[in-house]
Amino acid sequence: MSNNRQEIRPWSPEEEAQLLALLDEGMTATELGERLGRSRQAVYGRLQRFRKQRGRTSRRSGHAFAQWIG
Known part of the structure; x- marks a missing residue:
């Protein structure tokens, strides 16, 4: 089975x-991908990761992580 994906x-x-x-x-995601030399799917994936992490808080302090406040 071959893997046709580009190098990660x-x-x-x-x-x-x-x-x-x-x-x-x-x-748009397509424009972002072209500008950054990434696929549209790579852009969607990274944005999805950002969305998931925005709501996360530290287990120790209960505070939101500083890099995701905004």
């Missing part, structure tokens, strides 16, 4: 920041 490349913090900034400008 981790997202850098700079790419993530750029992704969120461009999203705020109203770009």
